[in-house]
Amino acid sequence: MKDGGRIAAAIDVLTDIESRRRPVQDALKDWGISHRFAGSGDRVAIGNLVFDALRAKASLSYMLDDAGPRALAIGVYAISWGRGVEGIATAFDADKHAPPALTDKETERLAAASLEGAPDWVLADVPEWLWPEFSSAFSADAVAEGRALASRAPIDMRVNRLKATREKVLKRLHHLGAEVTPISPLGLRIAPAEGAGRMPHVQAEEGFRKGWFELQDEASQTAALLAGAKGGDQVLDYCAGGGGKTLALAGEMENRGQIYAYDADRLRLAPIHDRLRRAGVRNVQIRDPQTGGLEGLEGRMDLVFADVPCSGTGVWRRRPDSKWRLSERALGERMTEQREVIRAASRYVRPGGRLVYVTCSLLSSENREQLIGFLGENRDFRPLDLKADWTRVLGDTSDRSRFDDAGFATLSPAKSGTDGFFVSVLQRADG
Numbered sequence: 001m002k003d004g005g006r007i008a009a010a011i012d013v014l015t016d017i018e019s020r021r022r023p024v025q026d027a028l029k030d031w032g033i034s035h036r037f038a039g040s041g042d043r044v045a046i047g048n049l050v051f052d053a054l055r056a057k058a059s060l061s062y063m064l065d066d067a068g069p070r071a072l073a074i075g076v077y078a079i080s081w082g083r084g085v086e087g088i089a090t091a092f093d094a095d096k097h098a099p100p101a102l103t104d105k106e107t108e109r110l111a112a113a114s115l116e117g118a119p120d121w122v123l124a125d126v127p128e129w130l131w132p133e134f135s136s137a138f139s140a141d142a143v144a145e146g147r148a149l150a151s152r153a154p155i156d157m158r159v160n161r162l163k164a165t166r167e168k169v170l171k172r173l174h175h176l177g178a179e180v181t182p183i184s185p186l187g188l189r190i191a192p193a194e195g196a197g198r199m200p201h202v203q204a205e206e207g208f209r210k211g212w213f214e215l216q217d218e219a220s221q222t223a224a225l226l227a228g229a230k231g232g233d234q235v236l237d238y239c240a241g242g243g244g245k246t247l248a249l250a251g252e253m254e255n256r257g258q259i260y261a262y263d264a265d266r267l268r269l270a271p272i273h274d275r276l277r278r279a280g281v282r283n284v285q286i287r288d289p290q291t292g293g294l295e296g297l298e299g300r301m302d303l304v305f306a307d308v309p310c311s312g313t314g315v316w317r318r319r320p321d322s323k324w325r326l327s328e329r330a331l332g333e334r335m336t337e338q339r340e341v342i343r344a345a346s347r348y349v350r351p352g353g354r355l356v357y358v359t360c361s362l363l364s365s366e367n368r369e370q371l372i373g374f375l376g377e378n379r380d381f382r383p384l385d386l387k388a389d390w391t392r393v394l395g396d397t398s399d400r401s402r403f404d405d406a407g408f409a410t411l412s413p414a415k416s417g418t419d420g421f422f423v424s425v426l427q428r429a430d431g
């Protein structure tokens, strides 16, 4: 396929997403099934056009004065990918599968594309209804953080201490452009591709199959490290899901002690079995409500890790469709779940033990406010100052995070170069 046909395909996929409210991955997959002739390079390019259009939907719509799928796809190619009006005109001329030629209005808007006078939520590509809360979280940095969330994410990997060292994995992945990450001592990163470029399939690498590394954003790695799990501990991963944090905690514990990986939804735990095997983890028991739950563990855990369900505002770089789909109602539902989870999870912490509450959200209503509410009702818990812990655990890198007056940490793409992530550690009084 040539670029004109790829843009036409991206318009079809964006139309499908919008008119049938389909998840982006499903719409791309369906397009692929009904266009078997398309090569893998075409699929990557179409996917990139669609994802970039969703990332920058508000700003592209503003510049083109049109929020439709055609305007978004044209906008990405001409503006975000820097091909300009001429690039589009050439792509359309040279391809009989291209969409109809640019109209005069489109040519004019593209030639004069500018965000001058645009409101901040448009500059930041954050939904208008969410802007008051988003901007109050970051004050003067809010537009920069929104823009960073509208950019592409790198591939981040966590080296599995149980099987490899960072130096060894770095050597093996050097040919893919991997570099060490600045915060996590276990992190490696491959920068995002540009334009129609393809990211490497790191799961096909020998090191992945052998369990030397896992895919995990550096912010999640940081949260697991700040939790402070150590060999011999009794640990409950209360919202274990696919096991990303379970694996990271197990690595820190060097297979000593016990981790209970629990999730209310048994299906979510399904991938964990293979992942544990590949990583060589031997100290995890998997629990769910159907198999006895967590009976007998109340008040016995050294550490309870609660990676609670949330709005996912911190991972908009990777799931840009969720940005525009999030509603006030869904946010309210997540907040109710969070209150229930933190209360339920806290019951398992032993006197003197720690409760770690984390989200991949950047909203105060899901983070700080939840904790203030919990701490008000549970006087036996107090927040630990993470700024002090950060330096001890992660060296002199605390300027890469924001800390509030309670000592909670927030990582974000503009400041930290990671997904958005909130980390808090509470300690239960001793007796």
Ligand SMILES: C[S@@+](CC[C@H](N)C(=O)[O-])C[C@H]1O[C@@H](n2cnc3c(N)ncnc32)[C@H](O)[C@@H]1O
Residues within 6 Å of the ligand: 238, 239, 240, 241, 242, 243, 244, 245, 246, 262, 263, 264, 265, 268, 307, 308, 309, 310, 337, 340, 341
């Ligand atoms: C953010 S995801 C966890 C991701 C996981 N920790 C990881 O690192 O891969 C949140 C998880 O919380 C689970 N969950 C939701 N409500 C819950 C509850 N009341 N009790 C326990 N788990 C719950 C969801 O099923 C989901 O798997």
